[in-house]
Amino acid sequence: MTQQVVNFNAGPAGLPRPVLERAQAEFLDFAGTGISVMEHSHRGKAYEKVHFEAIALTKELLGVPDTHAVLFVQGGASQCFATVPMNFLLPEQSADYVITGTWSKKALSEAKLIGQTKVAGTGDVEGNFIKIPKQSELKLDANAAYCHITSNNTIAGTQWHNFPNTGSVKLVADLSSDIMWKKIDVSKFGLIYAGAQKNIGPSGVTMVIVDKAWAAAASQKIPVIFRYQTHIENDSLYNTPPTFGIYMAKLVLDHLKETGGLDGAEKRNREKGRILYGAIDGSGGFYKCPVETDARSLMNVVFRLPSEALEEQFVKESEKLGMIGLKGHRSVGGCRASIYNAVTVEGVKQLADFMGEFARKNG
Numbered sequence: 284m285t286q287q288v289v290n291f292n293a294g295p296a297g298l299p300r301p302v303l304e305r306a307q308a309e310f311l312d313f314a315g316t317g318i319s320v321m322e323h324s325h326r327g328k329a330y331e332k333v334h335f336e337a338i339a340l341t342k343e344l345l346g347v348p349d350t351h352a353v354l355f356v357q358g359g360a361s362q363c364f365a366t367v368p369m370n371f372l373l374p375e376q377s378a379d380y381v382i383t384g385t386w387s388k389k390a391l392s393e394a395k396l397i398g399q400t401k402v403a404g405t406g407d408v409e410g411n412f413i414k415i416p417k418q419s420e421l422k423l424d425a426n427a428a429y430c431h432i433t434s435n436n437t438i439a440g441t442q443w444h445n446f447p448n449t450g451s452v453k454l455v456a457d458l459s460s461d462i463m464w465k466k467i468d469v470s471k472f473g474l475i476y477a478g479a480q481k482n483i484g485p486s487g488v489t490m491v492i493v494d495k496a497w498a499a500a501a502s503q504k505i506p507v508i509f510r511y512q513t514h515i516e517n518d519s520l521y522n523t524p525p526t527f528g529i530y531m532a533k534l535v536l537d538h539l540k541e542t543g544g545l546d547g548a549e550k551r552n553r554e555k556g557r558i559l560y561g562a563i564d565g566s567g568g569f570y571k572c573p574v575e576t577d578a579r580s581l582m583n584v585v586f587r588l589p590s591e592a593l594e595e596q597f598v599k600e601s602e603k604l605g606m607i608g609l610k611g612h613r614s615v616g617g618c619r620a621s622i623y624n625a626v627t628v629e630g631v632k633q634l635a636d637f638m639g640e641f642a643r644k645n646g
């Protein structure tokens with residue numbers, strides 16, 4: 284039997300084991316139809332049921348209000364970097380961007396191709412994205428078309444724990460790496476987008492939750508496929524959707540519901556964070572988290588060891604023990620444990636125990 288792996292990959296990330304087992308069991312014969320779900324027409328009854336259940340489960344779990352639509356689109360979060368300003372940054376307008384890492388910088392670059400932008404705040408401290416700006420530090424434009432934030436910074440390991448108050452300006456957020464980690468008040472957002480491959484399912488599906496009235500008033504001067512309104516009007520069935528990916532997302536959402544919903548997820552995620560940051564802070568300085576304490580991410584825990592050589596050894600030894608994906612992003616180095624919903628409390632305990640042992644041997 285192969286060794287059970289604890290997957291700390293940043294994305295695509297691990298999926299809950301029971302979800303993979305269910306997909307495996309249904310793979311050749313979906314719902315007694317004699318064929319796989321991915322062989323069904325996206326206009327047929329068997330797939331449609333999956334599709335609308337995935338949307339309904341998202342609404343139920345996140346408490347999405349009737350003012351907002353849940354969409355499944357393609358092109359990843361990267362395409363949303365472009366389609367958000369294409370839809371909502373109209374001529375003569377300017378959009379605010381809060382820059383807290385690599386991904387918000389990319390979102391800003393795309394918006395600059397479309398229209399005017401302003402940087403409303405930054406998480407940069409002497410060249411390192413180690414904080415989340417406080418409300419008092421933001422320079423918000425009261426007339427902005429919208430204000431864009433990245434709720435969790437997958438590479439830097441920072442997370443917004445209180446979303447900014449942007450007044451009457453629509454808040455747009457990239458939740459790619461922390462959607463569904465806990466309940467949020469969706470009514471506060473004009474638009475949320477998230478690539479599925481961390482907390483929702485496999486790559487290839489992007490979830491968008493958008494204010495319907497705002498989408499209806501968006502630009503008509505862009506290709507039909509890029510208009511959020513098109514996907515609202517067609518229930519995300521305008522083009523052939525990534526049916527297998529949406530099916531997998533539906534199984535993940537089913538599993539989330541069965542395991543206590545988002546309150547259950549939050550409880551587990553806080554416990555995992557407590558264990559892992561505890562292992563860092565309790566190591567007598569062997570492990571150091573470069574991020575300001577109140578900005579620490581509960582999804583991507585970044586830490587450094589006393590030397591790069593020790594970091595390399597740490598990654599190698601952890602892999603031998605079946606814990607994979609602990610190397611930090613190549614742009615920042617160090618180590619990173621991505622502890623999305625599918626990583627269990629037991630998996631995190633295993634890592635914390637190993638960290639303690641490694642520090643004792645090499646400290």
Ligand SMILES: Cc1ncc(COP(=O)(O)O)c(C=O)c1O
Pocket residue numbers: 294358359360361362386433435436437438457458459460478479
């Ligand atoms: C916060 C965040 N935004 C955007 C992206 C880019 O997502 P995609 O590859 O789906 O375009 C990532 C990828 O890791 C991410 O972590």
